[in-house]
Amino acid sequence: MSRISTLFGKLLQNRRKALIPFITAGDPEPGMMVPLMHELVQAGADVIELGVPFSDPMADGPTIQRSSERALKHRVSLQDVLAMVGEFRESDSSTPVVLMGYANPVEAMGYDAFTARAKACGVDGVLIVDYPPEESVEWVEYLKRQNIAPIFLLSPTTPQQRVERVAALAEGYVYYVSLKGVTGSLHLDLHDVAEKLDGLRSRISIPIGVGFGIRDGATARAVAELADAVVVGSRIIEEIERSPKAEVLTNVHRLVKSLRVAIDAVSPAPSAAVKLTHL
Amino acid sequence: MKVYDLPDSHGHFGPYGGIFVAETLISALEDLRIQYERYRSDADFQAEFAHELKHYVGRPTPIYHAKRWSAQLGGAQILLKREDLNHTGAHKINNAMGQALLARRMGKSRVIAETGAGQHGVATATVAARYGMECVIYMGSVDVERQAANVYRMKLLGAEVIPVESGSRTLKDALNEAMRDWVTNVADTFYIIGTVAGPHPYPMMVRDFQAIIGREAITQMQEDYGRQPDALIACVGGGSNAIGLFYPYLDSSIRMIGVEAAGHGVETDQHAATLTKGRPGVLHGNRTYLIQDENGQIVETHSISAGLDYPGVGPEHAWLKDSGRAEYFGITDEQALEAFHALCHYEGIIPALESSHALAYAARLAPALTSDKLLLVNLSGRGDKDMPTVARASHITF
Ligand SMILES: Cc1ncc(COP(=O)(O)O)c(C=O)c1O
Numbered sequence: 001m002s003r004i005s006t007l008f009g010k011l012l013q014n015r016r017k018a019l020i021p022f023i024t025a026g027d028p029e030p031g032m033m034v035p036l037m038h039e040l041v042q043a044g045a046d047v048i049e050l051g052v053p054f055s056d057p058m059a060d061g062p063t064i065q066r067s068s069e070r071a072l073k074h075r076v077s078l079q080d081v082l083a084m085v086g087e088f089r090e091s092d093s094s095t096p097v098v099l100m101g102y103a104n105p106v107e108a109m110g111y112d113a114f115t116a117r118a119k120a121c122g123v124d125g126v127l128i129v130d131y132p133p134e135e136s137v138e139w140v141e142y143l144k145r146q147n148i149a150p151i152f153l154l155s156p157t158t159p160q161q162r163v164e165r166v167a168a169l170a171e172g173y174v175y176y177v178s179l180k181g182v183t184g185s186l187h188l189d190l191h192d193v194a195e196k197l198d199g200l201r202s203r204i205s206i207p208i209g210v211g212f213g214i215r216d217g218a219t220a221r222a223v224a225e226l227a228d229a230v231v232v233g234s235r236i237i238e239e240i241e242r243s244p245k246a247e248v249l250t251n252v253h254r255l256v257k258s259l260r261v262a263i264d265a266v267s268p269a270p271s272a273a274v275k276l277t278h279l
Numbered sequence: 280m281k282v283y284d285l286p287d288s289h290g291h292f293g294p295y296g297g298i299f300v301a302e303t304l305i306s307a308l309e310d311l312r313i314q315y316e317r318y319r320s321d322a323d324f325q326a327e328f329a330h331e332l333k334h335y336v337g338r339p340t341p342i343y344h345a346k347r348w349s350a351q352l353g354g355a356q357i358l359l360k361r362e363d364l365n366h367t368g369a370h371k372i373n374n375a376m377g378q379a380l381l382a383r384r385m386g387k388s389r390v391i392a393e394t395g396a397g398q399h400g401v402a403t404a405t406v407a408a409r410y411g412m413e414c415v416i417y418m419g420s421v422d423v424e425r426q427a428a429n430v431y432r433m434k435l436l437g438a439e440v441i442p443v444e445s446g447s448r449t450l451k452d453a454l455n456e457a458m459r460d461w462v463t464n465v466a467d468t469f470y471i472i473g474t475v476a477g478p479h480p481y482p483m484m485v486r487d488f489q490a491i492i493g494r495e496a497i498t499q500m501q502e503d504y505g506r507q508p509d510a511l512i513a514c515v516g517g518g519s520n521a522i523g524l525f526y527p528y529l530d531s532s533i534r535m536i537g538v539e540a541a542g543h544g545v546e547t548d549q550h551a552a553t554l555t556k557g558r559p560g561v562l563h564g565n566r567t568y569l570i571q572d573e574n575g576q577i578v579e580t581h582s583i584s585a586g587l588d589y590p591g592v593g594p595e596h597a598w599l600k601d602s603g604r605a606e607y608f609g610i611t612d613e614q615a616l617e618a619f620h621a622l623c624h625y626e627g628i629i630p631a632l633e634s635s636h637a638l639a640y641a642a643r644l645a646p647a648l649t650s651d652k653l654l655l656v657n658l659s660g661r662g663d664k665d666m667p668t669v670a671r672a673s674h675i676t677f
Binding site for chain 2 (some may be wrong): 034135153157158
């Protein structure tokens with residue numbers, strides 16, 4: 001079993017929800033990434049989403065844009081990001097790592113070279129923001145050949161037909177974007193999330209994570225009532241941005257820990273969760 | 280005869296084009312595609328577009344025989360398709376008008392656009408004023424500095440100009456920011472992209488709106504010269520004026536030449552010659568040639584003309600290059616300036632620096648041809664906006 005399904009199986013048994021922090025590889029600086037990843041795990045992260053910096057992050061709000069720019073000042077390449085995951089794997093063999101980024105760096109490296117190297121470094125899933133399922137057929141084949149999970153986004157505006165298309169391609173978990181707009185936006189409509197997730201459950205058999213717009217324990221907890229995983233990005237990056245370098249690890253730890261505590265306060269009705277057989 | 284019928288239903292021109300955007304934008308693009316497909320063949324819509332182009336934009340634009348310059352160059356005759364005579368001074372308004380009419384039919388009250396030189400921003404602000412729509416223009420903060428007069432023009436026309444501080448603070452970043460606005464405000468907002476770039480259906484839609492250039496040329500050439508030209512020449516930034524001229528001619532065998540900005544030279548890293556020096560990749564919603572580093576990061580480009588200073592190119596041009604149907608060459612800043620001054624001097628026409636790249640290529644080609652040959656150059660815009668740049672290049676201060 002893959003690291004991602006092992007994890008969700010265990011969480012389900014313990015009636016817990018996954019906490020998935022997002023950070024950008026190379027922010028605040030390349031040398032701090034592996035310690036930061038371990039720190040996230042110690043603070044209670046179940047999966048790490050690692051952003052691959054790109055010069056033109058069209059789907060991201062200002063916080064993640066700035067984070068990407070800081071990483072690019074250090075000339076962090078996709079190869080460097082993979083090396084970071086490889087180094088993290090030397091002392092953590094169980095926490096899933098999912099790369100999230102844009103198509104062009106992957107295309108520049110080539111599907112074959114990228115997927116082979118990603119496998120060797122211990123990458124568990126990849127989400128390419130600007131690869132919708134229609135343009136992903138060949139890409140998904142390459143990922144699956146290396147047993148890397150293709151992760152896809154679903155949005156409030158995704159029609160049923162497309163949900164089914166995503167369901168046919170996606171592995172690991174799907175990532176439901178909880179609002180219209182870019183990452184880091186402020187308005188999250190919980191009522192809408194609840195309604196949409198209800199509709200998705202019948203079509204999607206793998207876990208559903210919800211992200212975009214989760215900024216504090218209260219929202220994290222409310223989302224955890226509804227989803228299998230809670231993804232938090234911009235809020236963590238803000239913490240990295242505003243912390244002096246020497247305090248990044250402690251401040252991020254404190255923040256992630258508080259999210260963990262909030263999420264663990266949830267005791268979900270079993271019906272809201274995915275069935276074990278689907279994992 | 281093989282009839283050119285690209286893009287396919289998913290917006291592909293061979294391996295290029297397509298829809299490479301986040302899921303959050305998919306339904307907006309799908310809606311746009313459906314609405315555009317509908318109005319594309321709607322007689323009322325097309326009639327209104329034609330009416331506005333005639334009475335507001337000032338079409339048809341003439342074809343002018345640059346006799347003195349041709350004689351001076353010695354060789355082929357240079358003919359100019361005078362897009363500089365359009366309202367607002369460039370071809371950009373053909374497309375802005377078409378998209379604004381579509382926005383109205385779709386019930387959108389707010390239009391947004393990206394702009395580099397400011398020409399597309401001015402065209403969009405103009406049509407927004409014409410139809411009483413709210414207008415927001417995204418412009419890289421570097422370009423806001425460089426193109427102060429156009430910023431003021433847009434403001435006079437009632438647009439809000441938002442300087443973009445991310446990335447390289449130029450056109451590509453303005454496009455990213457406009458997309459972010461669109462995905463956030465899609466309910467009431469129409470995004471008017473300024474060139475044949477972006478995700479499907481934009482490259483096709485912008486091409487269709489600009490194709491009036493080539494359609495008029497076919498008629499005018501027949502009327503005025505009794506035949507079609509021997510070659511078409513146009514500058515290529517994103518590629519909208521070029522495709523507008525080329526598209527109606529694609530099923531012919533007439534030579535088509537796109538001219539890119541070679542900046543300080545394609546052998547330097549200071550140019551915007553995407554098709555000459557770029558590699559295929561994905562940016563701004565489509566697959567096309569891109570100027571990028573070895574890690575797939577988009578790098579800054581350079582051209583003396585802000586309108587050609589873009590690291591991508593419309594996907595249809597990528598296809599026309601690979602398929603061999605069109606040829607693409609680079610012209611340096613210096614060569615463009617030389618052609619700029621020549622046209623001022625011999626013809627009393629001040630061309631845009633973008634268009635001067637096409638002129639410069641024509642000036643290189645003409646002497647190699649006999650004097651009965653006809654080169655049709657798309658004079659995509661007038662050069663009033665370029666006064667500060669040209670003056671600076673000539674070491675003149677006002
Ligand atoms: C006069 C003029 N010509 C050409 C261009 C380049 O755009 P495109 O290649 O889309 O025609 C611009 C862009 O601003 C322009 O203002």
